[in-house]
Structures are given as structure tokens and as C-alpha cells.
Amino acid sequence: KEIDLVGITVITVTAKRAYEIADTFRARGVKVILGGTHPSFLPAEAGQHADAVVIGEAEGIWPAVVEDFKANRLQNTYQQHERPGLVGLPIPRRDLFAKGAYFIPNTVSTTRGCPYACSFCSVTSFFGHTYRCRPLAEIIKEIETLNERKQIIFVDDNIVGKPKFAKELFLAIAPYKLKWLGQASVTIARDDELLKLAAASGCVGLLIGFESIYPANLAV
Structure with a gap:
């Protein structure tokens, strides 16, 4: 299947495997975004395996990440400074x-x-x-x-x-x-x-x- 964008949430115990998956997609020319606790604490490390790293909780900033991807202007890092509210969170598909x-x-x-x-x-x-x-x-x-x-x-x-x-x-x-x-x-x-x-x-x-x-x- 054609894939536009890959996003992976990473915790420390899954970091090695997440990086392997990220590297595989990037080798195919697919943009990869990494986020979660591990990349948030080690963004430089995660950045070696991603086109962009999201630091902190991502809900508030994710729409901007997607828009930047569509416009071909992904930044190296994105950071959600405010704690997002938990009212009206989208239900996963x-x-x-x-x-x-x-x-x-x-x-x-x-x-x-x-x-x-x-x-x-x-x-x-x-x-x-x-x-x-x-x-x-x-x-x-x-x-x-x-x-x-x-x-x-x-x-x-x-x-x-x-x-x-x-x-x-x-x-x-x-x-x-x-x-x-x-x-x-x-x-x-x-x-x-x-x-x-x-x-x-x-x-x-x-x-x-x-x-x-x-x-x-x-x-x-």
C-alpha cells in the first residue's frame, strides 16, 4: 500500500524496534514522525531515525505537523508546551x-x-x-x-x-x-x-x- 506518513509512539523498551521500523520506511522514501516519552527525553537520538520528532503530548500540535508535512516543510522538532485538555479527544479509528x-x-x-x-x-x-x-x-x-x-x-x-x-x-x-x-x-x-x-x-x-x-x- 502507498503510505503518506508514518507516526510511531516510542517508549524506551520499544525504542530499538521502533527505530528499525522507522529506518525501513525512510529507506523507502516515506516520512517518519517519532513521539512519546523516549523521543521526548532523547530527541537528538530519535532524530537520527526520523524526519521530525514531537516532544511532549502530541494532540495539540499534531494538526500543525500534518499541515507542515503536506506543505513539504517539516521541522526537525515540534514541542507541545501546554498540557492539552482531555475534553473532546478524538476516538481512535x-x-x-x-x-x-x-x-x-x-x-x-x-x-x-x-x-x-x-x-x-x-x-x-x-x-x-x-x-x-x-x-x-x-x-x-x-x-x-x-x-x-x-x-x-x-x-x-x-x-x-x-x-x-x-x-x-x-x-x-x-x-x-x-x-x-x-x-x-x-x-x-x-x-x-x-x-x-x-x-x-x-x-x-x-x-x-x-x-x-x-x-x-x-x-x-
Whole structure:
């Protein structure tokens, strides 16, 4: 197929493979844009494999990137300085995905950021010391567009970062009888109501980071 423009979101663990893919397309004469946490922190490195690098959250600046591409005036880097609002975010065109290509094809984001500031973590460095929530109605609307919505991964870095919002979210999605996975902080274990609502809403697993059980290791 003829491809006009390739955009790849890159995290550190996928950087090597993302660069390989980017290099392959560029060798075919296709323009490549790289963005995400890894290129945002290492734009010079990413720029060796891209025609342009987007630094920060891309929604606000992506239309300008596309217009520059159409006009054949791509800049080396683009930076989104303001944190974009989460109201009215476009719903991804999942109908374009190859069916059967993904173990769990449905990923949904309900929040961005984390209320904590762990020194080793990239989340607050990338998203800032903010925790932003999407409107519940828009989250539900997106879930309703999923053809196979029995299994979902919520890609929030900490889906329980704001317990009040998380409880409202779990109550809202419970009628859809989902089976979902997500990421959370261990603080969820201290809130019985939150745990019960998560389970009732279809939670089948949470990824929780335990960096070390030894305080001395955490101080290194």
C-alpha cells in the first residue's frame, strides 16, 4: 500500500524496534514522525531515525505537523508546551486495525499523569505534576464504539490516582460487563470500597510496581 506518513509512539523498551521500523520506511522514501516519552527525553537520538520528532503530548500540535508535512516543510522538532485538555479527544479509528493482530486490541485511556513523584519514574517528568481525568461520558462513548469490548486494557499510569474519580468510573462501566486490566498504585489495597468496585466493574488484574521492600535500596 502507498503510505503518506508514518507516526510511531516510542517508549524506551520499544525504542530499538521502533527505530528499525522507522529506518525501513525512510529507506523507502516515506516520512517518519517519532513521539512519546523516549523521543521526548532523547530527541537528538530519535532524530537520527526520523524526519521530525514531537516532544511532549502530541494532540495539540499534531494538526500543525500534518499541515507542515503536506506543505513539504517539516521541522526537525515540534514541542507541545501546554498540557492539552482531555475534553473532546478524538476516538481512535480502530476499524483500521488488522483484525486478529493484537492479543487484546482494545486500549482505553481515562486519565493522564500520576499524583506521586517517584524519582525513578518518567511519568511526572513527561506529564508534569498533574493528574487529569477525561469526562466520564466520553470514556463511556469510546467504550461503546468497541466491537469486541469484553476485554480492555486501561493504559492509565495509575487508574486509581484520584480515588473519587476511579469509583465513579468503575460504577459507570460496571453495566458493560467488561474484563479489564490496568495499572495502579498499591494504595488501592487500603480502600476496600475501591477494591470492591473495581472487582464488580470487571477488573481481572492490576499491574502494581514494588520497587524494593528494603528502604536502603530505595535511597540509592
